[in-house]
Amino acid sequence: MEAIKTIKKKNYRQRLNSLPPLKFKKFRMNMDQTGVNILISASFLKKGNHSLRIQNGILHLKIKQSTGPFGHANGSTSHEAHKKDMDFQIRLPHKKYRHINSVRFQNGSLQIRLSERQVTGRGFSYLEPSRMPNQITSTIRH
Structure with a gap:
């Protein structure tokens, strides 16, 4: 019985040590006249x-953990996987x-590129409803 318990403990330790470490490789923030450039490189970004x-001068970055084929992350339930999401708050210089x-x-x-104003012409374009009435007129010429 003792041998079974020690084998289970060793297997559990091996499983914990086999997971890759979560590390930031690079974080850089540059500010110029047109805005802020942020570069984040990490082993867990996909x-x-x-x-x-962005809220009140803080950039909120939420990273979801990778899940398996049935919504399980590393053998845990999806409820536990939801708790493992990482939230980062980066205070902006201005x-x-x-x-x-x-x-x-x-x-x-x-x-990530941040600017002072919302840039038009880039990003999303929204379709507006037509201002012309939806009447079909036809003329027949003989």
């Missing part, structure tokens, strides 16, 4: 597992840069 928002201009994920790095 395409589509992050979300960003509150006037409160609009996200662009976000790019490339080569394992997240590149």
